[in-house]
Amino acid sequence: MNKELRSWSRKRDRKQSKLSGIEPRMNGKFIDVSDIVSVLEALIEPGAKVVLEGDNQKQASFLSQKLLEVDPAKVHDLHMIMSSVSRPEHLDIFEQGIAGKLDFSYCGSQSLRVAQMIEDGTLKLGDIHTYLExxxxxxxxxxxxxxxxxxxxxDTAGNLYTGNNTEETPTIVEAAAFKDGIVIVQVNEIVEELPRTDIPSSWVDVIVKADKPYALEALFTRDPQHITELQILMGMMAIKGIYGRHGVQSLNHGIGYNTAAIELLLPTYGEQLGLKGKIARHWALNPHPTLIPAIETGWVESIHSFGGEVGMERYIAARPDVFFVGKDGSMRSNRAMCQVAGQFAVDMFIGSTLQMDYAGNSSTVTAGRLSGFGGAPNMGHDPRGRRHASDAWLAMNEHPSELSKGRKLVVQMVETYGANKKPVFVERLDAVKVKDASGLAITPVMIYGDDLTHVLTEEGIAYLYKTDSLAERKQALAAIAGVTPLGLESREHEVSDLRDRGIVAYPEDLGIQRRQAKRSLLAAQSISDLVTWSDGLYDPPAKFRSWS
Amino acid sequence: MNKELRSWSRKRDRKQSKLSGIEPRMNGKFIDVSDIVSVLEALIEPGAKVVLEGDNQKQASFLSQKLLEVDPAKVHDLHMIMSSVSRPEHLDIFEQGIAGKLDFSYCGSQSLRVAQMIEDGTLKLGDIHTYLExxxxxxxxxxxxxxxxxxxxxDTAGNLYTGNNTEETPTIVEAAAFKDGIVIVQVNEIVEELPRTDIPSSWVDVIVKADKPYALEALFTRDPQHITELQILMGMMAIKGIYGRHGVQSLNHGIGYNTAAIELLLPTYGEQLGLKGKIARHWALNPHPTLIPAIETGWVESIHSFGGEVGMERYIAARPDVFFVGKDGSMRSNRAMCQVAGQFAVDMFIGSTLQMDYAGNSSTVTAGRLSGFGGAPNMGHDPRGRRHASDAWLAMNEHPSELSKGRKLVVQMVETYGANKKPVFVERLDAVKVKDASGLAITPVMIYGDDLTHVLTEEGIAYLYKTDSLAERKQALAAIAGVTPLGLESREHEVSDLRDRGIVAYPEDLGIQRRQAKRSLLAAQSISDLVTWSDGLYDPPAKFRSWS
Known part of the structure; x- marks a missing residue:
């Protein structure tokens, strides 16, 4: 039991010594854009744990490009922590030997390459995470x-304004700033006075005005013109058979066209059903443009957002009763707190997947693609630490007893044949093979079957929370699996029994006629309609403008 | 489908009109202490949702006292949201009619009165929450x-410094500041320059220098002299049979003497076992003084904290390699992020309870006491959204299969007879009756039996994660339930079978001799020893000083 005779501020001392080394190039907290590579070389030790901000939408693109320019003899074997792997240089640094290990959450366009680089040994995988973990x-x-x-x-004192795209920046910065990590920030602009402060100057070490603004993608914009009548049918089933039936008050939507259809059906079909004010009042959601008609018709009381959405800035600023907007008039998003809310404080998560096995386990990790999941696993599970009740949550309690409780609604909405013309329902997830190829400790499942309460296809709804066994869960999935191999296993008498018991509902069981599902039922049928709904406040990015 | 013709900034307009009303009394953002009651009357509408900061330790005590002085004819029926109900005036406002409804997380000393007030109809209960929800x-x-x-x-511009006791203040303020809520802050001091900024001025509306500093309690300080040899025995079993066996790297401890004993055994018994550097390296924990010897002997790599602890300020400032300390030299705690970490990022939660039923469900809500749970349910459950693996987490996977995963260690440590001399193990939790009396929708269970992986008593350890049925879980609990009614149900051949199968371990099974469990094994036996270990940097509050 010996007291350690050591310095207890080793990390601070190292940081101070590194910062002293670049002092000649510092002007307050600011450095010149031409000094950034040498500053990175001076501040980042080999093997260091480095968080590179690739958010869902916002990218520290200047810094990621400059990181690729450092001398690998000086900076190497970095342990990169990135919530989103989104840009080529995020992986190029591994090929250069600058980085060695990767922990991440989401990986969209780079998912094929990540898988390949792991197999090649170019990249050592730490783990896949949901954002919050x-x-x-x-x-x-x-x-x-x-x-x-x-x-x-x-501002000139070094305070930061992140505005609409606050996202996870404050969370990342806090973890470093209060443990003697070094905080390096690229900004688009240096001004005398900020609209507001999002991150105080005392949390920041080095600021550089980038040569161009950070990259920002409109990931959550869905053009209504691509919504199909099948998706409209599914949206009607969702609204009547799930949202309305269980009285879902608060929710998160995935990013697909399926849920975009629902957003555009609330003011039309939802209104016909008399559900206004009774469902979908509070949202944990990025500012989806397809929600504009529902907002304008008074369906939406509040939206808290993970991040911003390009083009929605003026609209959000004009709707402070709905969005989280500061005194300065711009939104503050917050991915960490919105994930907390999306996990614990909403009735329902509804999303989509690429594959689902016969037990309801689903994954977006498919052959050769290590895509990660972002926030889906966090919102798409039953948070067992929840202790407060809501009507929808209690409605999932099929066998009330002294100690029983409610359950979060976790809904997957899939077409029986996916975009790739392959059946969504598979006996075995590709993720199992990806696990072995990547050396992961567990199979990368996005949402586990036993957390799932509902699956919705163009055929109908499986109310999985009512099933009592794995066999029954499979039967219920088969009943809505159409002409996929799983669907063909379905037996008529089983289906009829499941429908009688309310475990499966087809459109006709819900009083929905397939021919009602017309595009004319959408509150907006194009991006241009959304602009009109917004009173011209929504500014869609160029790629979504067919006019101009 | 009609567009609503309305103002979309109603809440902002109301806020601005209210703030204009008090303008004559404002000096920048500051008001005089003598104006606070009339300012509260002017700013708080009847029925408003009001968050009153009662953290775990820190209390907005000046504002809570002044809220009790408002005229109930002007301010009434408030919907109070308080993470901790800790002070008499927190409930007095309900008796005065100033408040009507309560949503809360934790309620210590006031738990009897809350229950009574609900029964009397003086207080309408919203719900009980874990902090994060x-x-x-x-x-x-x-x-x-x-x-x-x-x-x-x-500072004179209205920026705020919260220092060690940052706790949930930024989270509460953010929710209001960005949705046109009114942010009113009491401060101990107004200065020209802050040590650092924790909350920027632009998030704040009204600041008042209170007539005395806010109340702050040393809730996490446990005097080693009260640790019993039974607790030492249990601590040894925990270290050898749980921490060591599963390789627990990261963890949260509850606040009892049981876990304080473990903290003081790491540098002695843990060292004997050769476990240094192999277990308990990363902590989500308030700055427990009883962790000082483990820190000083090099056991602890990092501690992130929910809140501060009175007396630990100078010690923390001198150990920035361990604690989260800003450039200014003081800690920044963060209850929300520490709860996120404690839920998702640690291997184990270990705590205690007042009652546990035969299925392992536990609650600190006992007859007539609506205590709430604080963070325990959040950390004491298996977070099903977790996707990254660790050795301890994987060790809980008893039946590995293609899609199986690990599990969080959730441990309860209880003596078979509690402080009140009643058996901890009960057939039926008192919480069931409390539910009915309070009109709660579900029974206030703290930790559910099926989330529990281990129970430890002075008799031994039940490795519940190895049990396959409710009946077996009950047998395992009975085997360590001593001479309680449950323990007396235990049959010798069953116990012997459970020990053979590793489902139950007694001290002798772990190679621990009861007579080893001596107070001399504690690294510190008194508060004074802790001060010595800290090189005089720990300043215990007066009530913990037997000397001086």
Whole structure:
């Protein structure tokens, strides 16, 4: 039992010594854009834990490009922590030997390459996370040495404004700033006075005005013109058979066309059903443009957002009763708190997947693609730490007893044949093979079958929370699996029994006629309609404009 | 499908009109202490949703006292949202009619009175929450109209410094500031320059320098002299049979003497076992003074904290390699992020309870006491959204299969007869009756039996994660339930079978001799020893000083 004779501020001392080394190039907290590569080389030790901000939408793109330019003899074997792997250089740094290990949450366009690089041994995989567990680990066993983040503006004192796209920047910065990590920020602009402060100057070490604004993608914009009548039918079933039936008050939507259809059906079909004010009042959601008609017709009381959405800035600023908007008139998003809310405080998560096995386990990780999941597992599970009740939550309690409780609605909405013309329902998830190829400790399942309460296809709804066994769960899925191999296993008498018992509902059981499902039922049928609904406040990005 | 013709900034307009009303009394953002009651009357509408900061430790005590002085004819029927109900005036406002409804998380000393007031109809109960779900609801369906919070210092521009006791203040303030709620802050001091900014001025509306500093309690300080040899025995079993066996790297401890014993055994018994560097490296924990010897002997790599602890300030400032300390030299705690970390990023939660039923369900809600749970349900459950693996987490996977995963260690540590000399194990939790008396929708269970992986008593350890049925779970609990009624149901051949199969372990099975469990094995035996270990940096509050 010996007291350690050591310095207890080793990390601080290392940080101070590194910062002293670049002092000649510092002007307050600011460095010149031409010095960034040498500053990165001076501040980042080999093997350091580095958080590089690739959010869902916002990318510290200047810093990620400059990181690729460092000398691998000086900076190498970094342990990269990235909530989103989204840009080529996020992986190029591994090929250069600058980085060695990766912990991440989501990986869209780079998913094929990540899988390949792991197999080739170019990249050592730490683990796949949902956002919230990755943020949590920044305070426990993945405490960063350096963070590279992006903000809109800095004032001359070094305070930061992140505006609409606050996202996870404050969370990342906090984990570093209060554990003697080094905080390096790229900003689009340096101004005398900020609209507001999102991150105080005392949390920040180095600021650089980038040569161009950070990259920002409109990931949550769905053009209504691509919504099919099948999706409209499914949307009607969702509204009547799930939202309305259980009285869903608060929710999160996935990013697909399926849920975009629902957003556009609330003011029409939802209104016909007399559900206004009775469902879908509170949202944990990015500012989906397809929600504009529902907002304008008074369906939506509040929306808290993970991040911003390009083009929605003026509209949001004009709707502070709905969105979280500061005194300055711009939104503050907050991915960490919105994930907390989306996990614990909403009645329902509804999303989509690429594959689902016969037990209801689903994954977006398919052959050769290590895509990660982002927030879906966090919102798409029953949070067993929840203790407050709501009507929809209690409605999931099929066998009330002294100690029983409610359950979160976790809904998957899939067409029986996916975009790739392959059946969504598979005996075995591709993810199992990906696990072996990637050396993962567990199979990358997005949502587990036993957390799932409903599955909705163009055939009908399976109320899985009412099933009592794995066999019955499979039967219920088969009943809505159409002409996929699973669907063909379905027996007529079984289906009829499941329908009688309310475990499966077809459109006719819900009083929905397939021919009602017309595009004319959408509150907006194009991006241009959304602009009209917004009184011209929504500014769609160029790629969504067919006019101009 | 009609567009609503309405103002979309109603809440902002109301806020601005209210703030204009008090303008004559404002000096910048500051008001005089003598104006606070009339300002509260002017800013708080009847029926408003009001968050009153009662954290675990820190209390906005000046504002809560002044709220009791408002005229109930002007301010009434408030919907109070309080993470902790801790002070008499927190309930007096209900008796005065100033408040009507309560949503809360934790209620210590006031638990008897809350239960009584609900029965009497003086107080309408919203719900009981774990901290994180309450914070989540502040962004969804409990968005505050007014928040009343406490900070250490304000600068003349209105920026706030919360220092060690940051706790949930930024989270509460964010929910209000970005949804046109009114943010009212009491500070201990107004200064020219802050040590650092924790909350930017642009998030704050009204600041008042209170007539005395906010109340702060040392809730997490356990005097080693009260640790019994039974607790030492249990601590040894925990270290060898749980921490060591499963390789627990990251964890949260409850606040009892049981876990304080473990903290003081790491540098002695843990060292003997050769476990240093192999277990208990990363902590989500308030700065427990009883962890000082483990820190000083190099056991602890990092601690992220929910809140501060009175007396630990100088010690923390001198150990920035371990704690989360800002450039200014003081800690920043963060209850929301530490709960996220404690839920998702640690291997184990270990705590205690007042009652446990034969299925392992436990509650601290006992006859007539509506105590709430704080963070225990959040950390004491298996977070099904977790996707990253660790050795301890994987060790809980008893039946590995293609899609199986690990599980969080959720451990309860109880003596078979509690402090009140009643058996801890009961057939039926008192919470069931409390539910009916309070009109709660579900029984207030703290930790559900099926989330529990281990129970430890002075008799031994039940490895519940290895049990396959409710009947077996009950047998395992009975085997360690001593001479309680449950223990007396235990049959010798059953116990012997459970021990053979590793489902139950007695001290002798773990190679622990009861006579080893001596107080001399504690690294510190008194508060004074802790001060010595800290090199005089720990300043225990007066009530913990037997000397001086």
């Amino acid at each position: 990755l943020f949590g680990r920044l305070f426990i066993d993945l405490i960063p040495d350096v963070v590279l983040v992006a903000a809109d503006k800095a | 309450l914070f989540g609801r502040l962004f969804i369906d409990l968005i505050p109209d007014v928040v009343l919070v406490a900070a250490d210092k304000a």
